[in-house]
Amino acid sequence: MARMPSAERRRQLTEAAIRAMARDGVAKTTTRSIAAEAGVSLSVFHYCFDSKQALVESVITTLTDHSVSVVTRALRPRATLADTVRAGFQAYWDHVRAHPDEHMLTYELTQYALREPGFEHLARRQYELYGIAYTDLIQRLSQGRDLRLRVPATALARYLAAMTDGLTLNYLVLGDESAWADILDTVVTHVAGLVRAH
Known part of the structure; x- marks a missing residue:
C-alpha cells in the first residue's frame, strides 16, 4: 500500500465512507466496510479517525x-x-x-x-x-x-x-x-x- 499524507488519506477514507453510507445506510456502515471500500487496513482507518x-x-x-x-x-x-x-x-x-x-x-x-x-x-x-x-x-x-x-x-x-x-x-x-x-x-x-x- 502506497504511503500518502494523513490529510489525503483522511479524504480518501471520507469519500469511501460516503460511498458506503450512501449504499448501505449510516447505521449499517462499519469501520471495517469503510476500510475495505477504501482498500486500506483497519489500522489505517483508526490512525486517521479516532x-x-x-x-x-x-x-x-x-x-x-x-x-x-x-x-x-x-x-x-x-x-x-x-x-x-x-x-x-x-x-x-x-x-x-x-x-x-x-x-x-x-x-x-x-x-x-x-x-x-x-x-x-x-x-x-x-x-x-x-x-x-x-x-x-x-x-x-x-x-x-x-x-x-x-x-x-x-x-x-x-x-x-x-x-x-x-x-x-x-x-x-x-x-x-x-x-x-x-x-x-x-x-x-x-x-x-x-x-x-x-
Whole structure:
C-alpha cells in the first residue's frame, strides 16, 4: 500500500465512507466496510479517525463541500442578478439529480446524529455549515455589484438553506423533475427580490 499524507488519506477514507453510507445506510456502515471500500487496513482507518464522531463530522463537511463547490463555480457574474442566482440554483439542482444518494445521505446523517447519544452536536454543525456556506455564497454574489440586501445576510442564508433543504427533500421523495423549472423560476424571482441595487 502506497504511503500518502494523513490529510489525503483522511479524504480518501471520507469519500469511501460516503460511498458506503450512501449504499448501505449510516447505521449499517462499519469501520471495517469503510476500510475495505477504501482498500486500506483497519489500522489505517483508526490512525486517521479516532472516533466515529470524527468520521461523521468529516463526512458531513465533505458532503456540504461537494454541493457548495459546484454552486461557487456557477456564481460568476452574468448579465443580471437573476441570471446569476439562477445559474447557482441550476448548478445545485444538477448536482442533486446527478448524486441523489449523496443528498439522501445528508438527511440520514441528520437523523442519525439527532438520535445517537453524544452525536447531536453533529446535526447542529451540519446546519451551521449550510448557513456558513450560504453566507459565503451571498458575499460572492455581492462582489463587484452595488447591492443591498432587504434582510440581514445571516437571515437570508438560513432562509436559503431551509428552502434548499425542503426543495431537495421534496424531489427525493416525489421524484418530479418536471416541477423543478417552475420552482426555479419562483425561487429566482423571490431571491432576486430580496436584493436591490443601492
